[in-house]
Amino acid sequence: MIDQLFDAASKAFIQYKNYPSDLKADFLEKIAEILEASRAQIVPVAVEESNLPEGRINGELGRTTGQIKLFANMVREGSWLEATIDPGDRNREPLPKPDIRRMLTPIGPVVVFGASNFPLAFSTAGGDTISALAAGCPVVYKGHPAHPLTSKLVADCIHKAVISSQLPDGVFIHVEGGIEVGQALVQHPAAKAVAFTGSFNGGKALFDLASKREEPIPVYAEMGSVNPVFTFPDKLESELIPLAQSYVNSLTLGSGQFCTNPGLIFVPKEHAAAFETAIADTVKDIAGSPMLHPGIAKAYYEAIEYYQSRNELKWIKVAEPKHLINGSPALAEIKASDWLADDVFQQEVFGAFALMVVYDSQEQLLEVAQKLHGQLTITVWGNIPELKQNTALISLLEEKCGRLLFAGVPTGVEVGYAMQHGGPYPSTTDSRSTSVGASAIKRFARPIAFQDMPADLLPDELKDENPLGIVRQVNGKYTTEKI
């Protein structure tokens, strides 16, 4: 069965990769259009399957179609292809210089695994699927078992767009099944890349599988992180209450079920008591809301139970597991010296749980930064003079994350050109990539150079006359001019 799917995907690839870019963009926009037209059918099903509120799911559908439009625009605009031309020179001495033209080309069929916490934006027609399709790759999508009906509804929308765009069926294939099916997809020789959003264990297992294939393939696994927040004294002195509130709001948003959920905050000793009070005051009014599914709630409460067995912690707010499906927020305090002594305090607890780490000195923060695992995001709250005093710390923190924030909170990931949603291991398996924003498309492409290719055969992107009017690098200079 899986052989047949990949046979279809491989055949589709040969056709789809050579489709003109404007038709690819039309196809993507068609998906967005059909999704939008199916909003009334999709939203209630996704709400039912995910326990997420209707407003959130409605917003997520908008985010999903917004992403699709970004990629459609990029495909039309064409600079992502990195078209590069070094014109030849027959008169060069001692040897003539060949004409070399390079661009990105799609990598081949991509296996995508969706995320339970974003049934739309990181799932069936989410960023991974759409950026792979935008790059010119067929997608074999493994439906997430936490929202099977939503996944089918969305897959139907994509199938309709495939038909309406007269593309081969194999451009998008929706597969259901358990872990074994997922493993078989990753191991299939025709699969050329894997995208995954989920737990560390899940992502790492796929990475290991892909590395051991006869032909190893890239795995873009976004596996989450604890997204530490570092606070400095003067900043807290002036803004303690609003910062504590905004921290708690970010922590508890969507029951804390975000990959950028800030599960760790470093607070200077002198403000610890006040900050703790402010947190407690804010969180007491925040009711637990239902988590995505019982398995996630169970793991959340088990992790908290473990932390309750640790003497190093002083509890600011304990979880109230009256209804196990509810992710009741929980916060505990720990000394930086204790935090430094055991790596377990760096593990992600998926949900609204946080450790407030009380530090004594700048030196201790440097030690923290050195020990910190790779993260998607790190946030630094300091006044400008404090930040300037801490450039050594900030430089170290840069090594530990993909996105460094100096205001606001890490939740709410902008979709744009400059976004980086990917960080050093173990937050992802490939820190060179992002799964949100324009550059996500580059994960599914590789460069190819054509040497002395006859003009008639060159793809439009590399023709002398630049018929698509795209930005290209010619003799090292960026230009939209013809040659």
Place this chain on the structure above:
Amino acid sequence: MIDQLFDAASKAFIQYKNYPSDLKADFLEKIAEILEASRAQIVPVAVEESNLPEGRINGELGRTTGQIKLFANMVREGSWLEATIDPGDRNREPLPKPDIRRMLTPIGPVVVFGASNFPLAFSTAGGDTISALAAGCPVVYKGHPAHPLTSKLVADCIHKAVISSQLPDGVFIHVEGGIEVGQALVQHPAAKAVAFTGSFNGGKALFDLASKREEPIPVYAEMGSVNPVFTFPDKLESELIPLAQSYVNSLTLGSGQFCTNPGLIFVPKEHAAAFETAIADTVKDIAGSPMLHPGIAKAYYEAIEYYQSRNELKWIKVAEPKHLINGSPALAEIKASDWLADDVFQQEVFGAFALMVVYDSQEQLLEVAQKLHGQLTITVWGNIPELKQNTALISLLEEKCGRLLFAGVPTGVEVGYAMQHGGPYPSTTDSRSTSVGASAIKRFARPIAFQDMPADLLPDELKDENPLGIVRQVNGKYTTEKI
């Protein structure tokens, strides 16, 4: 010992990564200057250790310094950093838009393994070392045992440039030792990437080691390929003799010890006899020249001995192993149906050995293309009408290589902006990368995004006023303007 080296490299990294780009470029140019000034010392030693002719080594030193200057220029020019700015908007509804600025940042200390066949251009101060240094990464270089004295001389030049540029020692570390030392370098937690040029077995072993680390790291192993040449009837009809000559010259250049050596040529049945005669006429005057070291010569003759045991082959020219160190050229003919029946005929023989595969039809070539392993290069020799008749084949061949040539020969890899020297597995472990040309620098960087970073803290590359005048993508548009 290795801990100390990486301690030095890690400390150097924190300093070096924040060095202004023009000082990094000065440092690279200083290396080139000192290498050039040391030409008289280096060349005879490299000739002695590699058995390569003086003219070749002199040329290779020029290529090495040329590469260094290319990377120095790129570091000054700055567009490789992919600086991208999405300015914020405080008035956006429903939520203010944060200011996000993204650029590439060096990945950390890089372990580089040199190649025996390029004692200068792919070794101590070769493309891997220089592109890593250009990216802002310290290099821990494992000297190649085939040219230890050359490696030390070149390392001394880099050390002098480090001192003269007042950089920390750990920016470049030269290590000697056997396989175990290399393995320990790759396994060290402070190593963040690996670059390697050499055999499939060597590269694959390092890839496996790096994938199994607690923190897996990227391995850019360029492991060679057989670089097939496809010829079409009408082209041969008109240019048979010059094409046969240029093929044999490319095959036997430097005793065939190039990663782009064309070890496989597909010839249509109707021209096979004439092409064979033309090859035989050309190769009979080419004497075997000494190979790099006895181990390589031994492996070459063992491979030929194996092929001599295969009944499918008809020999055009047998090797003359009068002096085992000499890589005497050897060519044999095989039917495409036999070639298709056994993958062993796709294995690289390092040296001037080639299989001429005689094909019957276009359909058979499509079968060949489907079965072909990943290659650094593929060359297609056809007249334009023939090429147009074979677009399906060419599209398949694109999937199997990093560089597709339509004239000339694959040996002689241009160093420029558009070069792609890297292809699908097993020719490399990462088809998304190149080890020659401008883009080689990107292997050693990862993106980082700064969100709402105060203007005072922004790196020059991302400041509003664009003090370095580099090309940046602002709101999706390429520009050198300030914001």
